[in-house]
Amino acid sequence: MNKVHIVGAGPGDPELITVKGQRLLQEADVIIYAGSLVNPALLDYAKAQCKIYNSASMTLQDVVEVVKNAVADDLQVVRLHTGDPAIYGAIQEQMDEFKKLSIDYEVVPGVSSFLASAAALKQEYTLPEISQTVIITRNAGRTPVPEKENLKSLAAHNATMCIFLSVHMLNDVVKELIAGGYKEDTPIAIVQKASWPEQKIVRGRLNDIVGKVGKEDITRTAMIVVGECLDTDYALSRLYAPEFTHMYRKGTDSEGK
Known part of the structure; x- marks a missing residue:
C-alpha cells in the first residue's frame, strides 16, 4: 500500500513549500488540506484528476476515513498542513490513528x-x-x-x-x-x-x-x-570577527598579524 505524506505547506507563498512537498502534491491522487489556513493556490500543483478535500469542515474520523479508503485503493495521499506540521498542526492524533490502522506515513517538514x-x-x-x-x-x-x-x-x-x-x-x-x-x-x-x-x-x-x-x-x-x-544595538558575531580563530579560518593575533 502507498504511504500517507503529511506535508508542511509553508506559510502561504506557494513557492515556499519544499521541493519534495511540491512533488508530492503533483503526484497525489488525494489531497486533504487545512482549508482555514493553507493558501489554496498550492492546490494548483495538483493534477486534474486529483480528489481534494477541505479538512476545515471535517472531523478527525472524517479525515481518517478518507485516508483509509484511499490507501486501500492504493492511491497516493497528501495531508497538507500549514507551515510546519509539527507546530500547532494537530498531527499527532492523526498519526496515532494511522498507526492503529497499520497505515504507513511520512512527515515532510515545511517553513513555519x-x-x-x-x-x-x-x-x-x-x-x-x-x-x-x-x-x-x-x-x-x-x-x-x-x-x-x-x-x-x-x-x-x-x-x-x-x-x-x-x-x-x-x-x-x-x-x-x-x-x-x-x-x-x-x-x-x-x-x-x-x-x-x-x-x-x-x-x-x-x-x-x-x-x-x-x-x-x-x-x-x-x-x-x-x-x-x-529594535536595539547588538554585538557583532564572533564568527566573522577578523581576530577570531575557528576550524575553517585562522584569526589575526592581538597585533593584527
Whole structure:
C-alpha cells in the first residue's frame, strides 16, 4: 500500500513549500488540506484528476476515513498542513490513528510562519548579547496552556518570543507579558499572513501596540513577535570577527598579524 505524506505547506507563498512537498502534491491522487489556513493556490500543483478535500469542515474520523479508503485503493495521499506540521498542526492524533490502522506515513517538514515572519520583518531573532533563545508559544484560549507555560511565566526570560494563535487576545497578551517582566517599551511586531500577497506588518511597543492593531482590524492569521531583537544595538558575531580563530579560518593575533 502507498504511504500517507503529511506535508508542511509553508506559510502561504506557494513557492515556499519544499521541493519534495511540491512533488508530492503533483503526484497525489488525494489531497486533504487545512482549508482555514493553507493558501489554496498550492492546490494548483495538483493534477486534474486529483480528489481534494477541505479538512476545515471535517472531523478527525472524517479525515481518517478518507485516508483509509484511499490507501486501500492504493492511491497516493497528501495531508497538507500549514507551515510546519509539527507546530500547532494537530498531527499527532492523526498519526496515532494511522498507526492503529497499520497505515504507513511520512512527515515532510515545511517553513513555519514564525520564520516567515522573521523574513518579513527582515529580522534575526538571535542577536549576540541580546537574545539567544526563541520561545514559540500561544496564549491560553479554547485550548488550555499548562500553568508553567503561561505567558507571564515565559516572559520572565525576556527572550525573543513568537506567539501563535493569540492576536485576537492581544490586550490580554500584552498585560501578561508586562506582568511577567517585559518592559512596557519592549518592541513588538504583528505580522498578518506572512509571505501572502496581503501580508501586513504593524510595529510598536507593548504600551501602544493594541491601539495600532485595532486600527488595522487584525483579528486572526497573525504572528506576534516580541523582544529587544526588534529594535536595539547588538554585538557583532564572533564568527566573522577578523581576530577570531575557528576550524575553517585562522584569526589575526592581538597585533593584527
